[in-house]
Amino acid sequence: AQSVAQPEDQVNVAEGNPLTVKCTYSVSGNPYLFWYVQYPNRGLQFLLKYITGDNLVKGSYGFEAEFNKSQTSFHLKKPSALVSDSALYFCAVVTTDSWGKFQFGAGTQVVVTP
C-alpha cells in the first residue's frame, strides 16, 4: 500500500526566510509526486510535480522540490517566503500500479509572519 507522510502539522517562518515543507512517501513501484496548495475558502491548486528526469523540480510562485529516492522524500522549498504563502500544503503520490488512486498527505499549515 502506498502512503504519504507530512510530519509537521504547521510550519512557522518569518517573511524573507527560507521555507521548507517536508514530505516522505512509501510506495511499491516508481512514484509520481505532486504538491498542491489550498488557500482559505479556495480549491486546491497545483504547484509542481515530479515524474522523471531532473530530481529538482521548479513550480509555480517560486516553489521548488527535490526528489530524493534514497530518502523517499519530496520536500517543498522556497528560498524567501512571503506572507501570501500562508496556506495549507499537501503532498500527493501515485504510481502506475495504482493509477488514479492518489494518496494525499494530511497537509501542513504554513504560517508566514511579517
Add this chain to the structure above:
Amino acid sequence: GAGVSQSPSNKVTEKGKDVELRCDPISGHTALYWYRQRLGQGLEFLIYFQGNSAPDKSGLPSDRFSAERTGESVSTLTIQRTQQEDSAVYLCASSTRTSAGTDTQYFGPGTRLTVL
C-alpha cells in the same frame, strides 16, 4: 477557460436523508476523481473515473456511497442514509490522460456537507 465546478457549494441535511453532489469537469478531461476532506484532515480518495473504463471504487467507505459519470462529462456522488460522520467537504478533480499517465489534477471548490 472554465474550471471544475461543483454544486451545491453547501448542503445541510438531516441524518438518514439521501444527498446528491454534482461535479462538472473541465471540458476534454477524461479522468475524474472524488475525494473527501474531513475537518483538519487530508484528502481521502473515494473514486476514480477514466474514460469508458470501469471506475476504481476502492476508496468508497461504505455501500451507502455511489457515484456515476455520464460519458466524459458530469459526475454525481450519491450518499444514501447520511450519517453525521459523512459531514465533510467533498472535492472533485479532473485531468487529462497523457501517455505517461501522470496528469495534473484540477480541483473544484468543493461541496461542504453538514449532516445534522
